[in-house]
Amino acid sequence: MNADLDRKTTQLADQYLAGRMSRRTFVTRLLALGLAPSAVGAIVAACGSSTPTPAPTANGGTSSNPPPSTAAGSEMPTAMDLKGNVRFLVGPWSDQEVEHHQHIAQGFQAIYPNVTFDFRLYQWDTAAQEINTSVQSGAHDVYMTTESSYPDYEASGVFTDLTSRINDPSFASELSKYLYMDRIKAYGDKILGLPISWHVEDAMFVNMDMVKAAGYDEHFADDWDTFLACVTKMTKPGQTYGFGIGIQLGGYGEWYQRLRAAGGSYLTPDLSAPNVNLPEVVQATQQFADLFKQGIAPPLGTYTYDNAPAAFAAGKMAIYSSDLAATTVLPDPVPFTWALVPYPPGPVSRVNFNDLSIYMVNAKSADQDLMWEVVKWWCNGPSDAYWADNSGTYPARTDATDNGYGTNAAPQLSASFADFQKYAVGLEDFPAWADVETLAEAEIQNCYAGKESAQDAVSNVEKIVTQEVGL
Amino acid sequence: MSRMRLAAAEHRRLRLRARLRRELIGWAFLGPMFFFFVVFLLIPVLGTGWWSTQFGGLTTGTHYVGLDNFTRLPDVVGATVAVQNTLLFALMSVPLILIGSLLIGLLLARISRGGATYRFLVYFPVLVPPVVAALIWLFLTNVDFGLFNEVLRAFGAEPVTWLGASTALPVLAALDVWRNVGYWAIFFVAAIIGLPEELYQAASLDGAEGFAKLRYITIPLLRRILLFAIVVATIWGLQVFDTALVLTNGGPGTSTTTIVLRVWQYVFGSNNKVGYAAAISLVFLVAILILTVIQLYALRSRRGED
Numbered sequence: 001m002n003a004d005l006d007r008k009t010t011q012l013a014d015q016y017l018a019g020r021m022s023r024r025t026f027v028t029r030l031l032a033l034g035l036a037p038s039a040v041g042a043i044v045a046a047c048g049s050s051t052p053t054p055a056p057t058a059n060g061g062t063s064s065n066p067p068p069s070t071a072a073g074s075e076m077p078t079a080m081d082l083k084g085n086v087r088f089l090v091g092p093w094s095d096q097e098v099e100h101h102q103h104i105a106q107g108f109q110a111i112y113p114n115v116t117f118d119f120r121l122y123q124w125d126t127a128a129q130e131i132n133t134s135v136q137s138g139a140h141d142v143y144m145t146t147e148s149s150y151p152d153y154e155a156s157g158v159f160t161d162l163t164s165r166i167n168d169p170s171f172a173s174e175l176s177k178y179l180y181m182d183r184i185k186a187y188g189d190k191i192l193g194l195p196i197s198w199h200v201e202d203a204m205f206v207n208m209d210m211v212k213a214a215g216y217d218e219h220f221a222d223d224w225d226t227f228l229a230c231v232t233k234m235t236k237p238g239q240t241y242g243f244g245i246g247i248q249l250g251g252y253g254e255w256y257q258r259l260r261a262a263g264g265s266y267l268t269p270d271l272s273a274p275n276v277n278l279p280e281v282v283q284a285t286q287q288f289a290d291l292f293k294q295g296i297a298p299p300l301g302t303y304t305y306d307n308a309p310a311a312f313a314a315g316k317m318a319i320y321s322s323d324l325a326a327t328t329v330l331p332d333p334v335p336f337t338w339a340l341v342p343y344p345p346g347p348v349s350r351v352n353f354n355d356l357s358i359y360m361v362n363a364k365s366a367d368q369d370l371m372w373e374v375v376k377w378w379c380n381g382p383s384d385a386y387w388a389d390n391s392g393t394y395p396a397r398t399d400a401t402d403n404g405y406g407t408n409a410a411p412q413l414s415a416s417f418a419d420f421q422k423y424a425v426g427l428e429d430f431p432a433w434a435d436v437e438t439l440a441e442a443e444i445q446n447c448y449a450g451k452e453s454a455q456d457a458v459s460n461v462e463k464i465v466t467q468e469v470g471l
Numbered sequence: 472m473s474r475m476r477l478a479a480a481e482h483r484r485l486r487l488r489a490r491l492r493r494e495l496i497g498w499a500f501l502g503p504m505f506f507f508f509v510v511f512l513l514i515p516v517l518g519t520g521w522w523s524t525q526f527g528g529l530t531t532g533t534h535y536v537g538l539d540n541f542t543r544l545p546d547v548v549g550a551t552v553a554v555q556n557t558l559l560f561a562l563m564s565v566p567l568i569l570i571g572s573l574l575i576g577l578l579l580a581r582i583s584r585g586g587a588t589y590r591f592l593v594y595f596p597v598l599v600p601p602v603v604a605a606l607i608w609l610f611l612t613n614v615d616f617g618l619f620n621e622v623l624r625a626f627g628a629e630p631v632t633w634l635g636a637s638t639a640l641p642v643l644a645a646l647d648v649w650r651n652v653g654y655w656a657i658f659f660v661a662a663i664i665g666l667p668e669e670l671y672q673a674a675s676l677d678g679a680e681g682f683a684k685l686r687y688i689t690i691p692l693l694r695r696i697l698l699f700a701i702v703v704a705t706i707w708g709l710q711v712f713d714t715a716l717v718l719t720n721g722g723p724g725t726s727t728t729t730i731v732l733r734v735w736q737y738v739f740g741s742n743n744k745v746g747y748a749a750a751i752s753l754v755f756l757v758a759i760l761i762l763t764v765i766q767l768y769a770l771r772s773r774r775g776e777d
Contacts, residue, residue, distance in 0.1 A: 125720055126739065126740075128739070128740055128741075128742075129738075129739030129740055132528075132529055132739070132742065133529070133739070136529060149742075152742040155742075156528075156532075156742065246723065250720070250722075298632075299632045299635045299636070300632075300635060300636050300722070300723030300724065301632050301633070301634035301635040301636065301638075301639060301719070301722070301723045302614050302632045302635070303614070304609075307613065307615075311615065314615075316615070431742065431743070432741070432742070432743065435740070435741045435742070435743075435744070438736070438740060439548070439549065442549075442721065442722065442724050442725050442728070443548065443549070443724070443725070444724075445636075445722060445723050445724035445725075446636075446724035446725055446726070447724075448723075448724070449635075449636030449637070449723055449724050449726065450636070451636060451724065451726070460548050463546075463548045464548050467543075467546070467547060467548065
């Protein structure tokens, strides 16, 4: 341990022993210093973690008894209070997903040694099915869910309503650090979880060397005509496709953001009627279909979600569309300068679709207090920063950079954050949004494949909306 | 030697007892089959019938909607495509499987030494689980480094997007042929080996050549097993699901979305479409039953020619 680290650790320990800092804050700050969870555990133990430590209460005083575990605030129950096994079902954001969660768990176990964890991964293309089945059967306790299914979960009531815990005044200061709680709260009366990441689903991974060689700069995607000219020039038959689209799993969000960029949406703002079949939407769809006709986009089926990053790195595609998690699987180093860029403008505006990942608790889990402590831990500053930093996504907290975000993540992520935030558009608040999205993207791909016209595809999407929503 | 005669009543009692014992033993053997039949077939079918009258999902609760799920089916976007894809798949794969397996069976039946090795090699793809088979074909069909395109490049041809919108369904059918041809080939080998040799000897004496023997002896004698193979292979073909899920997930677009894949998407990919899925399943079940009856009728009606 170097002298600076030693000094900082000693200062923190002094504050903790003097009762000026809760155990949670103590552990969190030790982890933020870069100490390994095992070392943190040893320090906490050396500071007498098994003896009750005065913890600050909501009104700023101290209490010799930590708040009861039912309290929703940031105070922590004592180590002896919490015990049990917590079963996670999470998405595979990176190849080391389980290891990342085990790392976060070690920090938790430094404080609560009687709590154990199991981590199980679902697959992205069957995520909804696996989560639904699992939560119904009570197979897991804590779920990493996606915002696309939030309206469905809100309607089904299978996840614990965390509203009272999250709105508890003692959690207020922590709550203020979450970037997108307003989006979660907007879905309805119940708050089902805490956000952990904000994820751009369809970004452009751009080979900037090719863009420059074609005579363009970083503004190549600022308007459609320039973008089209650029990707056309970068296309070299038999060698390089200018723009790879239709590769994202199920096309998730890809056409949807073109729909929004054309001034459309699945439903009107009052959710009373479809808002798909507009001339601008047909135009935006035709623009993409033309990319396939002209050989700028690789035919559908040429590349898959799994092999596209390698194809991009090998120069087979000058630009390709994927979610940001692909940043974790790109070959290292990529043999050219690359950047992340939002999609070019549509006929009406420039937007980029994104959604949140949210931790929720199974309503069937017996020990809801334990689950709440676990969710809070997984969504606290250091945990969120650590996980997002290793998962190719943006953390959902304002204090992420202070807690180490950006250490491992590709620098292109932070470089493009402001742009993605500027053009961000989320999903619409109605159950079955995810069902509509799945069916709509497949229908539009039929148009990209030349099996139907843009007008027919858009009309069919409108029918899908009507049928799935039950209008 | 004196003969012991039983009284009529005693005779009836013993006969009844023997019959009862025989019945009990019979039911004891049949019992497990009936148990599993009820648990894994009858109850699920009845359950599907119940679900088909409901609107809702596995996690969201349901309510009764009568026959609405059935009447709305024709209007569902993509329903026609799923039916077309399924029929096209069966039309491509089933004839190829049966013709291919019959030819392989004829060849294998002629091999006198090392036949077991060849039979194993032919049967090997059957042992590969469908998901693994699909993953193998995912590599074979890779545009940049897959075996198929490597062969094309070796002959100076352009690489093909094997899993593209117009080629993915034929590739799925080819995978199905690769997986199933060995299964039926072994059936046909067993049947051909068991055919009476004297018929062929008599035909040779009458001057019949190879094709004439196949046309007038082998095929007619294999008619029953051919009938069985056609019916079962058709049913399996119509039920294609796992390889479509792994290899293409129904895409690109909806080009490989089959009926069962659509059912699966409705049950597990949606929160409130279990009723639709159940209705599609029942309609599909009835369609397969009708098709099977037609096949049986069409093929059995020719038995008089045998």
